[in-house]
Amino acid sequence: QAFFKSIHSAAPPSPTKRHTKISVIGAGNVGMAIAQTILTQDLVDELVLIDAKPDKLRGEMLDLQHAAAFLPRTKIHASVDYAITVGSDLCIVTAGARQNPGESRLNLLQRNVALFKNIIPPLARHSPDTILMIVSNPVDVLTYISWKLSGFPSNRVIGAGTNLDSSRFRFLIADHLDVNAQDVQAYIVGEHGDSSVALWSSISIGGVPVLSFLEKQQIAYEKETLENIHKAVIESAYEVIRLKGYTSWAIGYSVANLARSVLRDQRKIHPVSVLAKGFYGIDGGEVFLSLPAQIGRGGVMGVTNIHLTDEEAQRLRDSAKTILEVQSQLGL
Numbered sequence: 001q002a003f004f005k006s007i008h009s010a011a012p013p014s015p016t017k018r019h020t021k022i023s024v025i026g027a028g029n030v031g032m033a034i035a036q037t038i039l040t041q042d043l044v045d046e047l048v049l050i051d052a053k054p055d056k057l058r059g060e061m062l063d064l065q066h067a068a069a070f071l072p073r074t075k076i077h078a079s080v081d082y083a084i085t086v087g088s089d090l091c092i093v094t095a096g097a098r099q100n101p102g103e104s105r106l107n108l109l110q111r112n113v114a115l116f117k118n119i120i121p122p123l124a125r126h127s128p129d130t131i132l133m134i135v136s137n138p139v140d141v142l143t144y145i146s147w148k149l150s151g152f153p154s155n156r157v158i159g160a161g162t163n164l165d166s167s168r169f170r171f172l173i174a175d176h177l178d179v180n181a182q183d184v185q186a187y188i189v190g191e192h193g194d195s196s197v198a199l200w201s202s203i204s205i206g207g208v209p210v211l212s213f214l215e216k217q218q219i220a221y222e223k224e225t226l227e228n229i230h231k232a233v234i235e236s237a238y239e240v241i242r243l244k245g246y247t248s249w250a251i252g253y254s255v256a257n258l259a260r261s262v263l264r265d266q267r268k269i270h271p272v273s274v275l276a277k278g279f280y281g282i283d284g285g286e287v288f289l290s291l292p293a294q295i296g297r298g299g300v301m302g303v304t305n306i307h308l309t310d311e312e313a314q315r316l317r318d319s320a321k322t323i324l325e326v327q328s329q330l331g332l
């Protein structure tokens with residue numbers, strides 16, 4: 001007989017809350033760290049995993065399902081068939097060819113473009129209203145590729161961009177000043193990775209601009225102290241790769257934080273890769289670069305016109321030029 005006896009004969013309440021769903025494409029170290037963090041943060045009713053390797057995929061699904069007794073209830077499904085992504089509120093793409101030793105970035109990019117031609121169209125077909133969030137590298141170019149392949153409006157195609165760079169930057173500043181990283185507001189913008197741009201004037205601790213914070217705290221600083229922290233952001237990425245071979249936890253938390261802003265319509269401001277054409281004199285073509293953007297249920301709700309020094313704006317324009325040259329060689 002029924003497992004539970006109902007205590008009254010009334011019809012079950014009609015489900016008022018819409019069923020929410022996130023699909024994660026790529027069940028590698030990054031994809032699984034994102035999936036695990038989404039589960040612990042109770043962000044959705046349903047989590048779907050897609051990968052090309054059926055055994056690895058089923059293994060990860062089962063392993064996550066077995067944690068159900070310790071997690072908020074979330075349906076977890078996995079398949080090599082994109083049909084199960086139907087109706088996703090958010091599709092997070094972490095799939096990507098691994099860079100072979102000595103492989104040029106352009107060659108890696110061309111392999112990833114070929115992969116994306118098989119990933120993005122089916123996602124867009126099964127979830128025509130979804131938000132696409134691209135994590136795979138090189139993230140700025142692959143976000144542009146995804147925008148082109150999906151045919152979506154640019155506000156619904158977001159690259160993880162310098163969100164991870166900025167979270168490492170905030171950690172290092174907080175560690176240097178012995179404050180909580182959540183009280184450090186600091187943005188790294190532009191091209192993700194080696195050529196990113198740290199915005200000094202935007203740094204504030206508990207609302208106090210860093211330059212006056214340092215003076216008040218009599219913490220001796222020179223401009224290169226802040227430059228050194230930006231350099232440490234880049235070096236730490238290489239150090240993690242050298243020591244453990246990949247990155248997972250920081251990217252996992254940073255992308256799950258972006259997912260929360262979308263699913264919970266937080267309208268929080270994150271440095272993410274957006275269509276940057278028209279900002280700061282970037283007008284050589286359609287290019288995605290990270291700028292502080294307001295993220296909500298509709299994707300990019302707006303881009304802040306944060307103050308940039310002439311040098312910072314010039315570095316963004318230089319990155320845009322480099323990326324446009326790479327994109328022109330892709331024949332899309």
Ligand SMILES: O=C1N[C@](c2ccsc2)(c2cccc(Nc3ccc(F)cc3)n2)CC(O)=C1Sc1ccccc1Cl
Nearest residue numbers: 099108137138164165193194233234237238241246247
């Ligand atoms: O933390 C990372 N790890 C990666 C990584 C993860 C697994 S294998 C390599 C990393 C680390 C170091 C360099 C690097 N370069 C790279 C450039 C273009 C590509 F298409 C792929 C990788 N990538 C991928 C990546 O983007 C990051 S963030 C990062 C990278 C370089 C400088 C600053 C930051 Cl904040």
